[in-house]
Amino acid sequence: MQAYLDLTVKETYWEASKEERKGIRDSVTRIWSTLRNTITKYITYDKDAIFKDRNWPHLWS
Numbered sequence: 001m002q003a004y005l006d007l008t009v010k011e012t013y014w015e016a017s018k019e020e021r022k023g024i025r026d027s028v029t030r031i032w033s034t035l036r037n038t039i040t041k042y043i044t045y046d047k048d049a050i051f052k053d054r055n056w057p058h059l060w061s
Contacts, residue, residue, distance in 0.1 A: 016024060
């Protein structure tokens with residue numbers, strides 16, 4: 001489904017005029033920003049989390 005959505009956006013984007021492209025880009029940026037902010041309220045990302053867990057080898061089994 002993701003590939004289909006990406007393909008649709010690309011086709012629409014390239015057929016649009018320069019002003020429409022800017023609007024599409026701004027809208028997608030705003031939607032992504034809102035989604036990212038909503039997700040980060042519930043999910044935190046810690047790139048060093050695996051090293052803070054003393055029992056981390058169990059993640060590989």
